[in-house]
Amino acid sequence: MKVTIDGQSIDVEPGTTILQAARMIGGESVPPAMCYYSKLKGSGGKCRCCLVEVSKGSEADPRPMPKLMASCVTGVMDGMEVNSISSERVTDARKSVTEFLLINHPLDCPVCDQAGECDLQNLSFKHGKSQTRYIEEKRTFEPEDIGPNIQLHMNRCILCYRCVMVADQLTDGRVHGVLDRGDHSNISTCISKAIDNEFSGNMIDVCPVGALTDKTFRFKSRVWFNKPYNAHRNCDKCCGKTTVWMFGNEIQRVTGRKDVYHEVEEFICNECRFDHKDVNDWVIEGPRKFEKDSVINANNYTRNIAPVVIETEEKILLGREEDRKKISMASRPLRPEETEIFKEGNV
């Protein structure tokens, strides 16, 4: 089936959705998706971020679809023509959807651990307004403890249902879900249970906002100060392929490997995610690369940095002995082997 998105044509299998076809093409015309997750069955159609304009229904019925369609749940037809980012109607709609999603969002990005890898942050950066028109009080929930590993911030939730689907499709016996209706609907465990399933940690990875975050990483660091590495270990429960987020020689966080659409390549188990924070447990493969404009590249070390050779007297770059002391962050003393490296000075 031939489908044209923003003037670019591609042949796809029947049953493909517009969003999947757009992702095959790639580039600017890929609609943003907050609730759709290609690895989860039945996801999509809730957030309305991925609305596109279908300007020609199909070869057989060339009438345009009157309303904007959610591209993640609309299948392609032969000869379909779709306008994504090129249509003003679509960008307008995305702007409105972003505004709606942000109505009850607390916008506490400086506090939130998801900041820097948050889909909602990216969406509002690209499509949102810089002002709010909402003058009413934001809806808030009482904080709830849902177990030792996962931190729930219900105020940040956009009700995408991804975590519910993860619990349904990956784990046996789901204990959490969306309770109540309408404005009051919230993610909760059925009468304050702890989520302790072996694959429940994947809820953190699939959460597009900071509603579900890693308790072991809570307030430890911002994501852009960490150095992400691809790493693996032999795990009998999962594939063991992860991204470890390091600060110096310390592993602060372990997540699945996320692709360009921030979907994990493979789900990982809780043991890999929460219990193995020792470098010796992992085989480090190399630095993980991110999109060019991602803030995670702030301390970019993925490119090869050739050492600058300064031709000068030997040891002049070492400086004085007293200048080679660690003077910052007394609460974080150097380990003996680090002291050795530090002694070599600023060379």
Next chain:
Amino acid sequence: MSVQTMSLSGRKKEVSNKKMTFWESLYLVAIVKGLFITIGHLFTRKVTVKYPEEVRTRAGIWRGQHMLKRDEQGRENCTACGLCALSCPAEAITMTAAERKPDEKHLYREEKYASVYEINMLRCIFCGLCEEACPKDAIYLTESKVLVPASYDREDFIFGKDKLVMPLEMAMANAKNRQN
């Protein structure tokens, strides 16, 4: 008009090799003239100030030592979001975040705060980008109105929260001013 005859300052004088007269060769007149210029300067306005005793008024946007602000209730604004450290071109800022305990609500404004906040004043170039990046109005270089003092030890240039956080009295005075 050629360059040779033009005078941009208006004080151009033609140099000549003409022979001096007897009076001119005594230089008496020239010396007295010179002395009058020197004495005249005693009565003009001084361009320098006696620095340590006297300090020139600084512009309102003058950037000096950083200050971590408190709000009207005396709570620290900083949430350790790390944007100042991210924006710092000299990489002078480091911080460690911590979670606020329920009994510390009067100390910190948000649920996360900086337990350690350090600025390396040896590295800082006082560009003000941290101030610009701060989403919480927490760090200012224009508030303290003090220069970073000189010192003999490098350790003295690591400014922790003890030196950076706004004094409580100042926060109280600010709150009073706002009420009036």
